[in-house]
Amino acid sequence: MAQVFDRSSNALARMSLVLTGLIVIALGVALNQLQRSPWVTKQGQRPDQPIPFSHKHHVEGVGIQCQYCHVQVEKAAYAGIPPTKTCINCHAQIWTNADYLEPVRQSWATGASIQWIRVHDLPDFVYFNHDIHVNKGIGCASCHGRVDEMPLMYQENTLQMEWCLNCHRNPAANLRPTSEIYNMAWTGPSSDKPVWCGSTGKGGATANAVNCTEVDPNKAEVKPASFETGASSPASYQKFTSQIELGKYLTAQYHIRTPNELSSCETCHR
């Protein structure tokens, strides 16, 4: 019986073997990329909201502090979405006829909620808590990005587990003094812009424990208030020129739990 396959088909066979391998690898890579892609994570996407609310305008332009609307961010797991009442506080006076604000007026008149679309949406098996993050020196911008520069709200980070763990395994990289939590532009200390921190010697909540300043306390003409108490002196202030140094200092001062504990499953899953 004659050979069914020509010699040249050997090459074809080899090639198809290699090709199969490559396809499998490519598929793996593609899936891996896909599940990290913005298509899945919704990173950077701006859903159609009933009102094209601009954080940029309200935060940067008008200068409203985060907590004016997100009132319970220091108290509870949810930061809180402002009730229509909060909008009406101002918009009963200004821009009362703007077309954009029709849903707000509607809501106020009818008592029906404004139906927003959730931008930062974690899976239901994740128990995220704003409260503890904000109280322990994680700024809004660390997770939400420069909200003051977002005309339309979007998700800055992937919010995937690996992203969470990046910080939970090394919280020092992102810790900032609690006085800077709502500072959107905080970049951390550098040699050009050092930060001085000192213990206030007060017990109680995290914010009372440490005082930080960007003005050299030894030279400052107006001393930080905590000096008056006598609990600390300018000399006791430490100078930090890098985030990691400051982070380590704050880790100890704020009693941040160890990476081992922070990355234990029950921290987020119950």
Next chain:
Amino acid sequence: MKTTGIGTQETMADTKSHAQADAQVVTQIAPAKMTIAEVREKLDGKTGRRFWKNLDEMAETPAFQELMQNEFPRQAGAGEWVDPVSRRGFLKVMGASFALAGLAGCTKQPDEPIYPYVKQPEDLVLGKPMFFASAYPFPTGAIPILVKSDAFRPIKVNGNPEHPVSKGSSDVFTQSTLLELYDPDRSQRVRYRGQDSSFGEFQKALQDAAAKSSGGQGLYFLSETITSPTLASQWKALQAKYPQAKLVQWDPVNQDSSRAASKAAFGSYADAQYRLDDADIILTLDADFLSGIAHPGSLSLADGYAKRHTYEEGKKMNRLYAVESMPTVTGLRAEHRLGLKPSQIEAFADALVTGTAPSFLNAEQQKFFTVLLDDLKKNSGRAVVIPGEQAAPVVHAAAYALNTLLGAVGKTVVYTETVNPLPTEQNAEFKALVADMNSGKVKWLVILGGNPVYTAPADLNFADALAKVPVTAHLGLHVDETGSATTWSLNRAHYLEAWSDARAYDGTLSIIQPMIDPMYGGKSSHDVFQTLLDNPQASAYDVVVANAKNYIKGDFATGWRKALHDGWVEGTTFTPKAGVPARVASFTPSKPSTSGYEIAFLSDTSLYDGRFANVGWLQELPKQVTNLSWDNAALVSLNTMAELKAEETNLIEIELNGRKITAPILVAPGHPDGVITLHLGFGRGVEAGRVGAGVGVNAYKIRTSDAPYLASGATAKVVAGSFYDICVTKVHSNEHRGKFAQHDLEHPEYDNEGTYSLEGHEAMERSIIRYATVEEAEKNPDFAHTGASGTVVNKVGYGPQGEAPKKDESFFPDAWNYEKTDPSSLKIQNAWGMSIDMNTCFGCNACVVSCYAENNIPVVGREQVKVGRNMQWLRIDTYFEGDLHAPKAHFQPMACQHCENAGCEQVCPVGATVHSPEGLNLMVYNRCVGTRYCSNNCPYKVRRFNFLLYSDYETESLKFSRNPDVSVRSRGVMEKCTYCVQRIMSAKIQADKENREIRDGDIVTACQEACPTGSITFGNINDKTSKVAKRKATEREYSVLGDLNYRPRTTYTAGVINPNPELA
């Protein structure tokens, strides 16, 4: 799973035949492998102390061995699906769902809407629960509660910790009222002759009828027991306006005996308050005062009992004697229990007063009588006698006489006015009402709560009488048997939705405040009464406030706010009546007919009188003592069973005065011979709702008005050829109808005589249960580790190391180090642990229901329970001990032990169960792929697997009830006790925010919260000053199966009992 729509007709037929051929029917259990006669033969002549777990451990069979090796019996194979789906059909369907699952993995989360408030309530912090004080009005007295509310949605009902009576504890009923509130089958609208109507229309009709009548002639109200003083005052106002209107209070399970006896003894109705803190000797005469609030003041009594039943240096322990018929947790926990027929208990109680033992007692029982009487007399002033509510008036009268005789009045018992504002003798009144209905005197009948069509005595033919009344109305939570028979059906507001008030055991008045707007616009009895009063539009709130002005002293606004905040009104406690009860001789023990069986009717420990029939938590809850779930049965003794020649898979027909019911039969260990105990509340029709319909047997069908609790002269016989598949949960897998616990210690591990029980063997030789008598404990405080009469040691482990393997003998010695210094705080880290006191736990189940509510545990249904898939994270293991006819019992709550060296963790292929640095054994649901290896490797069998989609994701009202801090688990996921990790985390976050350590007591687990006796302690075992660490440091602490070296974090405190040496 349905096969409909898959394949052609041909494959459908194929499917069917396959289902018949190889799909095992899983909902049935095999008939007992040994007949009762054989068991008795084997037991004959066997003596010695032994533990056993289930009467059904009767035959040595391969099937039983197999069951013992499988945690979840018969879990393999496609045949296990409840719907008959063949393997082939199953694979097809599964193939489809795998494909879908694959796709679902790639899809992104759907957009989720946010609905913010328009105006946010001022004090609301979303995500932080709020707590409101209220009370649960139960016929035997209000239970003060503290309701956890998430965004004004009640999600947990707990006892009010600041209340002087309940002290934070609660019971199964109180806990379950949460699910009752969210019951999807609740009545949702007002109906008039089946058509939608409104409450306004009803009010108009009622007002018209009242106006036309002469002074309310023909206007009748039939209410369940009135607990609210405000409602009572409304009734008084109504009666002043309509003097001819009549009110009848009636509950099928009521306090008539106590009412009759107290009226005779005091001249007026009185309630007893027992002060068990001061009692050294307690005698209960058929009073199950520990099991739950069906007994008045149960929570307070349990607390008092437990306080004195604690073994401490220099403190005298109390001693409990129980004379009872149906074995209850109270009796089985008692140092000495005498099982007598209910009629004999009457004579026994009466004889205690006269001092001469009744003649029917045998020699052993005679001795019990004399020793008991002697012990009571010796402890005059420190002894107390408690009669059961269902016991005859003569028992109550005897209890009054005995308490007077023993000098108990004013010391260990005080008598006060009644907790309920309008006490009556209900059965007589109800009978008169039915007579009036039949004679046409009743023109309008308004039924306020209750379900008399279902619960009324069979001889009264209430349904027929009801049909003779021209206009009837029923105010009820459900359109139940009564609601569907009345002209008007009014939807009632649940007590968590309406204003009212009620008194607790000690008389303290609580304001009942609504926790949520009535979900279906329901109304309460207050609204109905108010309809006929001068200001018909006044709300329940208005009338409660108006009435509160009578007893709130000082500035009303301040006092009212304080009463709402605290949950009770100060200074409303009853003052004890002066004087002692008179000796009443007018009651005599009943003379039961000498032939036939006595039938005892009892309220059920889970369903009460049937009102909780549609509460899944309670239906599924394994009942105290019998561990029946989703069933009731004719409970008998082993001798009676033999006499009837019945097996536990038979149905028996009980005939009483010409009325018949057919019921499954089950042996209750310690049950007296010649009595059949029937629990009420089962056998409801479709009106009960989706959960309660068709569960069990309706005992009301043979209950008559002249013999509501005890009837005699019944006959019973096995229904020939009957087979009933009764649902009993024991050691988690239900069908261990295996072997009997008869063996001595030298018995081989396996034998073929069928007289060996693995559980008994384990309980004893491996010392799962350890206890000693007071004398032994005093002589040898370390008895839990060195041995006593109730503790066998050094048999454990079958290895040289015994139960305490050395810590460093491990492949991973460092992994066990839980004493690391936390670099963040420079303190020793936290290590969570639990201790359960076996001395004070009596298996009341409150912890189990609390766990249901806290952890969103699904109800799986009867079929699934039968195959061992009940999902309770916490179970109560009941170990019986000793003689089959008069056993003792030990109750052991068993949940995940959070082993430091946990076997489950080592076998999980996906790391879904791991250890936290603080020693918690974590279960990560989103990682779990459902291999169930962990469960196989768990020696305590405390893991639960979602074989099917048990959680209800569809029913809207149930979504309200969920705890938002705990994941709702889907199909294919393992779950188990987490030590309430959500509570740990929230305490931790609070402490971290305040830069402090977690204080002892910051974390209270759900089971601990509910426990009426404080048997459960939880906390940081590395903090040597914590309660749990102190308890763990005591000599009596032991771990279950400690020899396995799993190092469980939950340990148990060995019990100490205080038996009378003369009866030993």
